Amino acid sequence: MADRTLRQAALRKRARLSQDQRMSDSAKIARRLMEHLREADTIALYLADENEVDLRPLLPLLWETKRIAVPVCAAKGAMCMSELTEDAPLVKNRYGIEEPATLKLLPASVFDVIVVPIVAFDANGHRLGHGMGYYDRYLVHTTACKIGVAFDCQQVAQIDARPHDVAMDLILTPSAVYDFRNPAGTR
Numbered sequence: 001m002a003d004r005t006l007r008q009a010a011l012r013k014r015a016r017l018s019q020d021q022r023m024s025d026s027a028k029i030a031r032r033l034m035e036h037l038r039e040a041d042t043i044a045l046y047l048a049d050e051n052e053v054d055l056r057p058l059l060p061l062l063w064e065t066k067r068i069a070v071p072v073c074a075a076k077g078a079m080c081m082s083e084l085t086e087d088a089p090l091v092k093n094r095y096g097i098e099e100p101a102t103l104k105l106l107p108a109s110v111f112d113v114i115v116v117p118i119v120a121f122d123a124n125g126h127r128l129g130h131g132m133g134y135y136d137r138y139l140v141h142t143t144a145c146k147i148g149v150a151f152d153c154q155q156v157a158q159i160d161a162r163p164h165d166v167a168m169d170l171i172l173t174p175s176a177v178y179d180f181r182n183p184a185g186t187r
């Protein structure tokens with residue numbers, strides 16, 4: 001199926017989740033994610049829009065011991081990561097997503113883990129984002145562990161791999177952990 005069709009179907013399904021479901025599913029994903037952040041010092045998260053997996057409740061805990069950054073959209077398709085500190089003022093970008101108002105850029109090489117928002121994914125670890133290539137362009141510059149997060153309803157049968165796709169190391173959903181670092185696949 002065409003990427004655009006898969007993307008739109010997944011976005012529609014995600015938008016239909018109730019607020020309660022979204023919160024409890026996000027909390028399940030957050031619990032799974034914490035297991036993979038123990039060794040990490042510097043982590044890229046993202047600030048969820050109203051429909052995405054929302055990992056903000058983790059921030060107070062993470063700030064105690066870790067350095068956190070979130071994406072900032074630059075020119076078309078280009079993205080950088082800016083440190084997010086407690087009480088830092090936020091502004092909305094052109095997509096209505098919050099970003100730190102004052103930039104404290106961190107280079108891609110410092111991240112131990114990058115948590116990647118997903119629009120649609122398949123059991124082989126292929127993912128679709130919003131189709132702008134922000135993450136695909138960014139992830140080529142890092143050796144960080146790349147952890148995609150999604151609700152179960154965002155899984156589709158198959159996404160054809162494109163040459164510029166950067167594979168996820170893990171995809172976490174409320175009900176499953178897909179570990180692509182291990183060739184044996186899922187559990």
Ligand SMILES: Nc1nc2c(c(=O)[nH]1)N(C=O)[C@@H](CNc1ccc(C(=O)N[C@@H](CCC(=O)O)C(=O)O)cc1)CN2
Pocket residue numbers: 007046047048049052071072073079095097117129130131132133134135
């Ligand atoms: N929370 C969050 N931050 C992020 C991303 C993300 O997916 N989620 N990004 C990941 O790349 C980058 C921003 N990219 C984005 C690109 C398009 C749209 C968007 O909503 N576009 C259309 C909807 C069309 C569509 O998605 O098909 C819109 O504005 O309505 C949002 C983010 C960087 N920051």
Ligand SMILES: Nc1ncnc2c1ncn2[C@@H]1O[C@H](COP(=O)(O)OP(=O)(O)OP(=O)(O)O)[C@@H](O)[C@H]1O
Pocket residue numbers: 003077127128129130131132133134135136137140162164165
């Ligand atoms: N590394 C790259 N260098 C140059 N162009 C790229 C790169 N990665 C992706 N692109 C371009 O970006 C556009 C969107 O790519 P794609 O459909 O794979 O985005 P996506 O994976 O859905 O989104 P994202 O990566 O933002 O989550 C395509 O036109 C693609 O050619």
